[in-house]
Amino acid sequence: MLSLHALPEKTIERLSQYRRVLLKISKQQNKDNIFSHEIASILHITSVQVRRDLMLIGYSGSQRKGYQIKMLIQLISSIIDAKNGQRIALVGVGNLGSAIIPYLNSKKKSKLQIIASFDINPDKINRKISGVNCYHLDELPSIIKKENITIGIITAPDDAAWSIAEMLISAGIKGILNFTSTSLRILNKNVFVEEYDMITLLEKVAYFANK
Numbered sequence: 177m178l179s180l181h182a183l184p185e186k187t188i189e190r191l192s193q194y195r196r197v198l199l200k201i202s203k204q205q206n207k208d209n210i211f212s213h214e215i216a217s218i219l220h221i222t223s224v225q226v227r228r229d230l231m232l233i234g235y236s237g238s239q240r241k242g243y244q245i246k247m248l249i250q251l252i253s254s255i256i257d258a259k260n261g262q263r264i265a266l267v268g269v270g271n272l273g274s275a276i277i278p279y280l281n282s283k284k285k286s287k288l289q290i291i292a293s294f295d296i297n298p299d300k301i302n303r304k305i306s307g308v309n310c311y312h313l314d315e316l317p318s319i320i321k322k323e324n325i326t327i328g329i330i331t332a333p334d335d336a337a338w339s340i341a342e343m344l345i346s347a348g349i350k351g352i353l354n355f356t357s358t359s360l361r362i363l364n365k366n367v368f369v370e371e372y373d374m375i376t377l378l379e380k381v382a383y384f385a386n387k
Contacts, residue, residue: 187229188256193219194226195252198245211242261287263325265349267313267340268332269295269305272355276331277306288327292319313343320347327351334358341369 183191197218201207212226230236230243235251237243264280266273277290293310295301301312311319319325328344330337330352337358344352345367352369354360357376362369 183232183255187232190219190221190225190229191233191252191256194229195249195256198249198252202245202249208245209237209241209243210245210248212237214242257287261289262327263292263323264288264290264327264329265316265320265323265325265344266290266293266308266329266331267295267316267344268330268336269293269297269300269310270331273329273331274305276329277308281307290329291323292325294319313340316343317347320344320349325349327353329353329355331355 194215197215198210201210211223212230213223216223216226230248233251233255235243235248266277269277273293277293280286280288280290290308293305293308294313294316295310296313300310303310320328325347326349328340328349328351330340330344332340334356335358337354337356337360341352341354341360341362345362345364350367352360352362352367354369354371355374357373359371360369
């Protein structure tokens with residue numbers, strides 16, 4: 177088994193998907209076990225890939241019964257989730273940011289919660305947006321440290337992405353999810369950055385839809 181710190185990014189993504197599938201099945205079906213080909217079929221991947229991922233985290237099922245659903249959920253959760261959860265700051269409370277806050281915070285059992293948001297629009301500052309306090313961007317360093325926030329989500333205008341990322345990193349953020357189309361090439365090895373370019377993804381879909 178690889179060190180859990182050395183798990184590939186794509187494996188972590190799939191483990192998250194496996195857990196969602198398993199949680200849904202455990203709620204909707206009176207079922208204790210599941211086979212790799214069943215998980216693979218739901219996610220449109222191969223059963224070989226499922227087995228490889230689960231072997232990497234040291235879990236193997238039986239040929240006769242497959243994987244124990246509850247045990248597998250617990251194992252994946254112990255790998256993905258921080259013990260006490262992680263707190264998130266969202267920067268840029270526009271249409272997208274305002275939609276992300278209630279979506280993420282509605283996940284009652286999630287270990288990830290947005291607990292502060294930041295903007296420069298005076299109409300939004302010092303208000304609660306979807307139950308989350310919105311502060312002026314200038315307050316970001318102090319609030320990040322005070323609230324022990326470890327993850328930042330950037331949903332601000334593209335031209336502000338770099339400066340916001342630098343502010344987040346200086347304040348001690350360890351992970352950034354960037355929803356802007358500005359690519360962030362962060363050299364700090366202690367900060368993990370994930371890019372989510374919606375326009376590129378939509379144009380990809382449009383290209384294949386046109387074929």
